[in-house]
Amino acid sequence: VLGHAGEEDPTIRTMEEFSGYPFREPPSWVADSLPSLSVESENLQKQIDELASFSDTPAPSVTRVLYTDKDVMARRYVKNLMGLAGLSVREDAVGNIFGRWDGLEPELPAIATGSHMDAIPYSGKYDGVVGVLGAIEAINVLRRSGFKPKRSLEIIVFTSEEPTRFGIGCLGSRLMSGSKALLKALETTVDSQNITFLDAAKYAGYAQDSVESVFLKKGAYAGFVELHIEQGPILEEEGVSIGIVTAIAAPASITVDFEGSGGHAGAVLMPNRNDAGLAAAELALAVEKHVLESGSIDTVGTVGILQLHPGAINSIPSKSHLEIDTRDIDEERRNVVMEKIRQSAIRIAKDRGVKLAEFKIVNQDPPALSDESVIRAMESASKDLKLSHKLMISRAYHDSLFMARVSPMGMIFIPCYKGYSHKPEEYSSVQDITNGVKVLALTLAKLSLK
Ligand SMILES: NC(=O)N[C@@H](O)C(=O)O
Ligand SMILES: [Mn+2]
Numbered sequence: 059v060l061g062h063a064g065e066e067d068p069t070i071r072t073m074e075e076f077s078g079y080p081f082r083e084p085p086s087w088v089a090d091s092l093p094s095l096s097v098e099s100e101n102l103q104k105q106i107d108e109l110a111s112f113s114d115t116p117a118p119s120v121t122r123v124l125y126t127d128k129d130v131m132a133r134r135y136v137k138n139l140m141g142l143a144g145l146s147v148r149e150d151a152v153g154n155i156f157g158r159w160d161g162l163e164p165e166l167p168a169i170a171t172g173s174h175m176d177a178i179p180y181s182g183k184y185d186g187v188v189g190v191l192g193a194i195e196a197i198n199v200l201r202r203s204g205f206k207p208k209r210s211l212e213i214i215v216f217t218s219e220e221p222t223r224f225g226i227g228c229l230g231s232r233l234m235s236g237s238k239a240l241l242k243a244l245e246t247t248v249d250s251q252n253i254t255f256l257d258a259a260k261y262a263g264y265a266q267d268s269v270e271s272v273f274l275k276k277g278a279y280a281g282f283v284e285l286h287i288e289q290g291p292i293l294e295e296e297g298v299s300i301g302i303v304t305a306i307a308a309p310a311s312i313t314v315d316f317e318g319s320g321g322h323a324g325a326v327l328m329p330n331r332n333d334a335g336l337a338a339a340e341l342a343l344a345v346e347k348h349v350l351e352s353g354s355i356d357t358v359g360t361v362g363i364l365q366l367h368p369g370a371i372n373s374i375p376s377k378s379h380l381e382i383d384t385r386d387i388d389e390e391r392r393n394v395v396m397e398k399i400r401q402s403a404i405r406i407a408k409d410r411g412v413k414l415a416e417f418k419i420v421n422q423d424p425p426a427l428s429d430e431s432v433i434r435a436m437e438s439a440s441k442d443l444k445l446s447h448k449l450m451i452s453r454a455y456h457d458s459l460f461m462a463r464v465s466p467m468g469m470i471f472i473p474c475y476k477g478y479s480h481k482p483e484e485y486s487s488v489q490d491i492t493n494g495v496k497v498l499a500l501t502l503a504k505l506s507l508k
């Protein structure tokens with residue numbers, strides 16, 4: 059630790075070596091070390107670009123689905139970077155990856171950070187990745203500045219934040235937070251190729267231990283902070299560098315299956331049809347209607363998957379499958395919308411003479427609130443770094459939503475181009491990423507010394 063004028067202050071050094079503690083109060087450590095918080099921005103950008111190359115679709119899009127070969131390669135790439143950052147690396151039974159930097163008091167609950175690196179089909183290279191590679195660089199920044207954590211610092215790369223393969227988001231963090239419901243569901247869950255979760259996990263080298271072993275022990279972490287792109291336009295529009303997340307909206311997803319009689323597109327006259335496709339179309343519009351009826355801009359609803367069977371132009375759809383995503387920062391208001399959607403599905407099935415074969419609520423999660431002490435640490439870090447910042451909510455969900463169930467939680471947002479996300483045009487500048495990494499590094503340092 060450097061003295062104000064950069065030379066080592068012998069008395070302080072002896073005191074520190076003797077006590078093993080930074081002798082000065084954190085603020086002065088922070089003040090002293092601020093200038094030396096250097097981010098290797100170009101190298102970080104190169105890593106983001108390299109990680110994006112592990113994709114099942116051509117650049118600039120990124121597609122990296124859970125337990126696929128590209129996912130396994132990307133995991134190997136990140137584990138290697140963790141090793142180079144001097145972290146001890148381990149993985150759990152579903153492939154959540156942990157990189158640990160032991161603190162001066164390793165028995166104390168650690169401070170964790172992290173995010174995900176799976177990517178939905180045809181998406182971008184920053185969602186989740188900035189929170190993983192940025193976290194590793196934040197550790198390198200602290201090491202370079204000579205910082206010694208009191209509480210250990212741990213980076214977590216969560217398995218399957220995206221619901222792409224098994225229809226449920228935040229699979230790894232949900233299990234870590236102790237979701238017995240998910241544990242049960244995973245016994246029978248299959249993907250669109252009918253591959254079970256366990257077989258897919260084994261294919262990727264996981265599921266050696268019981269899935270239940272993923273559950274975190276209570277109090278495992280004293281704090282969790284996730285760095286993420288905003289995925290909305292506010293920070294860019296307002297020219298603000300850092301978003302301090304105070305709450306994460308409540309996500310829910312529903313799958314619906316209709317079954318009708320199908321038949322020949324030419325020979326079956328309109329009055330004699332039970333068209334499962336039209337039932338699905340009508341329900342999709344009903345989702346929009348019920349969301350708009352909530353009267354709040356904070357209520358959203360999306361039908362991101364709509365499949366018809368047999369899917370032939372000259373055959374009346376005999377089956378249809380929809381997947382509905384609805385969210386709100388007000389849980390009650392969202393639940394009212396979900397009930398209206400259920401009522402509409404029943405009515406549409408009756409009106410159109412089709413069978414409502416399935417109406418399944420896959421997840422219906424409460425919103426999460428950030429912890430005051432973590433918010434204060436992120437705010438003072440932004441202030442120390444003289445970066446403009448604002449309090450805001452997250453409309454996207456994140457692993458933080460579930461880490462909040464087992465640890466004081468906070469999230470740091472950085473601006474992204476036009477708020478684009480979940481598409482190849484997703485982009486955050488090197489400067490914005492660098493700012494985010496610095497705020498994360500300083501926040502982790504402050505929380506580690508608590
Ligand atoms: N952050 C993010 O994109 N999470 C998604 O899984 C989502 O749908 O919100
Ligand atoms: Mn995402």
Ligand SMILES: [Mn+2]
Pocket residue numbers: 174185186219286456
């Ligand atoms: Mn994400």
